[in-house]
Amino acid sequence: MKVLGISFGRKNKNCDVLVKHALMKAKEIGAEVKFVNTLDMKIDRCTGCGACSAARDRGKQIKCIIKDDYLELENDVLDADGIILGAPVYSLAPVGQLKNFIDRFGAAHDRAAAQAEQDKRITQGNVELLDERIFRDKYVAYISVGGAATQNWVSLGLPNMSMFGMSILMKTVGQYDAYDMGMTVHPFFDEKLMGNIGDLGLHLAKSIGKPYEEVEWLGDEGACPVCHNNLITVMNKGRKIECPVCGIEGELSIDNDEIKVVFSEAEKKRARGATFAGLQEHYEEIEGMKKVAIPKIIENKDKLEELMKPYVEFESTY
Numbered sequence: 001m002k003v004l005g006i007s008f009g010r011k012n013k014n015c016d017v018l019v020k021h022a023l024m025k026a027k028e029i030g031a032e033v034k035f036v037n038t039l040d041m042k043i044d045r046c047t048g049c050g051a052c053s054a055a056r057d058r059g060k061q062i063k064c065i066i067k068d069d070y071l072e073l074e075n076d077v078l079d080a081d082g083i084i085l086g087a088p089v090y091s092l093a094p095v096g097q098l099k100n101f102i103d104r105f106g107a108a109h110d111r112a113a114a115q116a117e118q119d120k121r122i123t124q125g126n127v128e129l130l131d132e133r134i135f136r137d138k139y140v141a142y143i144s145v146g147g148a149a150t151q152n153w154v155s156l157g158l159p160n161m162s163m164f165g166m167s168i169l170m171k172t173v174g175q176y177d178a179y180d181m182g183m184t185v186h187p188f189f190d191e192k193l194m195g196n197i198g199d200l201g202l203h204l205a206k207s208i209g210k211p212y213e214e215v216e217w218l219g220d221e222g223a224c225p226v227c228h229n230n231l232i233t234v235m236n237k238g239r240k241i242e243c244p245v246c247g248i249e250g251e252l253s254i255d256n257d258e259i260k261v262v263f264s265e266a267e268k269k270r271a272r273g274a275t276f277a278g279l280q281e282h283y284e285e286i287e288g289m290k291k292v293a294i295p296k297i298i299e300n301k302d303k304l305e306e307l308m309k310p311y312v313e314f315e316s317t318y
Helices: 015-027 051-059 069-077 096-105 109-125 157-161 191-206 276-299 301-312
Strands: 002-007 033-037 082-091 139-146 169-178 240-242 249-254 258-263
Touching: 002 015, 015 033, 015 082, 033 069, 051 082, 069 096, 082 157, 082 191, 096 139, 096 157, 109 276, 139 157, 139 191, 157 169, 157 258, 191 258, 240 258, 249 276, 276 301
Parallel strands: 002 033, 002 082, 082 139, 139 169
Antiparallel strands: 240 249, 249 258
């Protein structure tokens, strides 16, 4: 049982301490643990070149061609059974380095697309199969760390972190919003905080190996019953709402002056990031898009090049 702790915060500061504390508790019950601080790692943004997906479709392994420290962290993530991820929130959402990793890791390792490719290779035979670690069940816990005493100043921390394990279909076992650290000063000064983080580390380790549907949630329930975050998009459809993280539709109601949000069982079963069906739905959408987009580009190639000339040659000056 391998548990990886990743901190996107400053070395030996609040984020590091909380992730390490959760790891220590996981280690107490037999987990083999590893800690990584990314501060000195160079993880550039995704350029959208498509090389990783193209390699997959050409029968090769999925690998980013940008030469930096991303591949090292990618390997650690793929090698782990469970992950404790901590990131600081300086301005509403987690630090950009985490988003850089998510952009490069997520789409490339989309489990529905990878499964379709793997099935094809198995049928063909005598070809190299994709890295089996992509298909291995993984479990993740999130810790958002913010200084603000007002929680809405860190409101996009945990929802953004939820994207980390979405494409590869990690099971989120729990999360903790460690805001108000400016007044707390240091985690050691808040015994309840340290206790909750320790419980999160233990819960992650105990969840590893369980069927996803048997894993219990640890943390605040939230408005969404799947990702347990409190973000809700109000749709222009009467009382219809949507979870922007899971992409599932529900209904808003008021009962005795209390706001209630209800999601059907059918919607829960198509939540992206929590169900394979949710990922499959998006994979089929992309495949359908290709059937329209590729012929359109080929048909209009010359026209498009002519129309693009003034934009390619455009000079931006004062």
